[in-house]
Amino acid sequence: MRQDRIIRFILMLVAFSAIAGLALIAFFIFKEGVPLIFQVGWRDFFLSSEWHPSEGLFGVFAMIMGTLMVTAGAMLIGGVFGLSLAIVMTQFSGPRLAGALKPVIELLAGIPSVVYGFIGVKTIVPLIRDHLGGPGLSVLACSIVLGVMVLPTVASISIDAFRAVPRSFWEGSLALGATRWQTTCMVMLKAARSGLVAAVILGMGRAVGETMAVIMVAGNSLAIPDSILAPVRTLTSNIALEMGYASGLHRKALFAAGVTLFVIIMILNTAAITLSSNRARAKGGAK
Amino acid sequence: MTEQPAKPMMETRGLTVRFGNAVALKNISLEVRRNERLAIIGPARSGKTTFLRCLNRLNDFDHDYSRSGDILLDGTDIHGPEMDVVALRRRIGMVYAVPVPLPWSIRENITYAMRMAGIRNRRVHAEKVESSLKLAGLWDEVKDRLDSHAQDLSGGQQQRLCLARVLALEPEVLILDEPCSGLDPISTARIEDVLEELKARQSIVLVTNNTMQASRASDRTAFFLMGELVEVGETKQLFTAPREERTNDYLTGRFG
Numbered sequence: 049m050r051q052d053r054i055i056r057f058i059l060m061l062v063a064f065s066a067i068a069g070l071a072l073i074a075f076f077i078f079k080e081g082v083p084l085i086f087q088v089g090w091r092d093f094f095l096s097s098e099w100h101p102s103e104g105l106f107g108v109f110a111m112i113m114g115t116l117m118v119t120a121g122a123m124l125i126g127g128v129f130g131l132s133l134a135i136v137m138t139q140f141s142g143p144r145l146a147g148a149l150k151p152v153i154e155l156l157a158g159i160p161s162v163v164y165g166f167i168g169v170k171t172i173v174p175l176i177r178d179h180l181g182g183p184g185l186s187v188l189a190c191s192i193v194l195g196v197m198v199l200p201t202v203a204s205i206s207i208d209a210f211r212a213v214p215r216s217f218w219e220g221s222l223a224l225g226a227t228r229w230q231t232t233c234m235v236m237l238k239a240a241r242s243g244l245v246a247a248v249i250l251g252m253g254r255a256v257g258e259t260m261a262v263i264m265v266a267g268n269s270l271a272i273p274d275s276i277l278a279p280v281r282t283l284t285s286n287i288a289l290e291m292g293y294a295s296g297l298h299r300k301a302l303f304a305a306g307v308t309l310f311v312i313i314m315i316l317n318t319a320a321i322t323l324s325s326n327r328a329r330a331k332g333g334a335k
Numbered sequence: 336m337t338e339q340p341a342k343p344m345m346e347t348r349g350l351t352v353r354f355g356n357a358v359a360l361k362n363i364s365l366e367v368r369r370n371e372r373l374a375i376i377g378p379a380r381s382g383k384t385t386f387l388r389c390l391n392r393l394n395d396f397d398h399d400y401s402r403s404g405d406i407l408l409d410g411t412d413i414h415g416p417e418m419d420v421v422a423l424r425r426r427i428g429m430v431y432a433v434p435v436p437l438p439w440s441i442r443e444n445i446t447y448a449m450r451m452a453g454i455r456n457r458r459v460h461a462e463k464v465e466s467s468l469k470l471a472g473l474w475d476e477v478k479d480r481l482d483s484h485a486q487d488l489s490g491g492q493q494q495r496l497c498l499a500r501v502l503a504l505e506p507e508v509l510i511l512d513e514p515c516s517g518l519d520p521i522s523t524a525r526i527e528d529v530l531e532e533l534k535a536r537q538s539i540v541l542v543t544n545n546t547m548q549a550s551r552a553s554d555r556t557a558f559f560l561m562g563e564l565v566e567v568g569e570t571k572q573l574f575t576a577p578r579e580e581r582t583n584d585y586l587t588g589r590f591g
Contacts, residue, residue, distance in 0.1 A: 143398055216431065216433065217437060220431070220497075221437065221447070222393070222424065223429045224424065224425075224448040224451070224500065224504070225425035226451040234451070238438070
């Protein structure tokens with residue numbers, strides 16, 4: 049009994065110190081960042097694109113737009129390919145092909161982001177520059193690189209979502225004379241919908257937060273991009289690029305950008321949790 | 336019009352089925368006659384369900400499934416090059432042991448197969464919803480709530496809904512895999528009544544673990560044991576005077 053209590057105490061201590069660490073980080077970011085937002089005025093912070101730290105102008109609107117554009121592009125690419133991959137692997141391939149593809153997807157998830165960025169700079173950027181125009185370092189390049197990076201996340205969670213659909217739905221539909229494709233569209237996509245939405249949202253979280261690969265291929269210009277071939281700067285890359293020499297208000301402004309990022313990701317995560325708990329409730333209700 | 340010798344509705348010739356190395360069915364030759372109710376009885380793992388799933392080629396999705404022997408529907412080889420397997424599954428309607436309404440409304444469950452078959456006419460849909468629910472004996476209970484969720488129905492109602500959605504396609508053969516195993520006696524009696532009425536329209540193959548049900552609700556009965564067809568005959572004869580000792584042992588409860 050006494051031994052149990054001691055072990056319990058130690059485990060609790062470890063668990064809570066981990067959580068406390070996270071809470072401290074969050075607290076610190078907010079403590080450093082939030083006062084600046086009020087000092088500058090939230091309009092001048094969130095809705096202005098003038099980011100000139102030396103003149104005391106800290107408008108992150110262009111970066112928010114950049115983050116959202118790049119994320120949207122990444123999700124378009126990663127979502128379409130990831131979802132297609134999940135459909136092929138769960139609906140249209142035998143266990144052998146699916147078994148061969150699964151480790152490939154896991155491998156894809158394990159490649160460091162610098163490598164993705166490097167491939168982007170060396171192949172995708174020149175391709176865009178030569179064939180589509182512009183500097184090459186662009187929203188498009190960023191979207192492609194990020195799209196490939198979120199693909200494993202989207203694919204593997206979508207695969208789990210499809211696998212969670214009762215086989216009887218699938219077979220029941222086929223036994224009624226629906227084709228495989230009809231079954232996929234009408235039954236599987238609907239039954240797995242909440243899981244698929246969660247897959248997209250978690251992929252989105254990864255796209256929003258990715259930094260290194262984005263810095264390498266985005267061009268990092270401070271203007272709101274006027275086309276997908278224009279360079280772009282995201283919130284994350286801005287923090288990474290400037291933190292080395294920032295001090296005073298500038299440093300606080302970078303924390304404030306971190307707060308902005310934090311809030312965006314919180315919104316996405318909350319959406320994901322709400323959706324998956326809706327699913328749990330729907331399942332419990334059916335019983 | 337000259338009377339032709341009645342071709343069986345469905346027929347298997349020397350059907351042998353393997354899953355990997357395990358033999359599930361051994362050399363089964365069995366016919367399903369027109370407008371008859373054929374019951375298949377036998378203990379667990381005797382191949383009843385496998386046989387049923389061969390008839391509408393649902394086993395095709397199993398990757399270690401292999402087959403020899405032929406299956407004929409109305410004289411046509413269902414594995415032949417002219418056979419459209421999707422159309423085949425519309426001609427052979429299947430009802431499962433566990434009712435599996437798709438996660439939509441009652442109405443959508445019935446119109447689904449029609450929509451997938453390319454029938455878009457809403458009037459046809461409405462007529463079919465009514466007529467098939469009436470056939471399955473469910474219409475009076477659900478006519479005021481066709482748009483409510485199918486999973487809100489009771490188990491017996493869900494099973495009759497599954498029957499109705501199959502009947503909407505007017506299948507030539509109806510195959511049922513222990514359709515009453517999860518149902519109470521009243522729901523079971525209803526389904527048996529429906530089968531009796533449906534006999535005039537289609538051939539029925541009923542797999543059941545309940546020998547009493549087979550004796551009540553079938554014209555002929557086949558007894559399967561460990562993948563073999565031991566005996567098939569008129570239900571009355573098979574239950575009162577089985578030719579095979581193994582059949583007698585099973586019916587008197589000596590095993591299974």
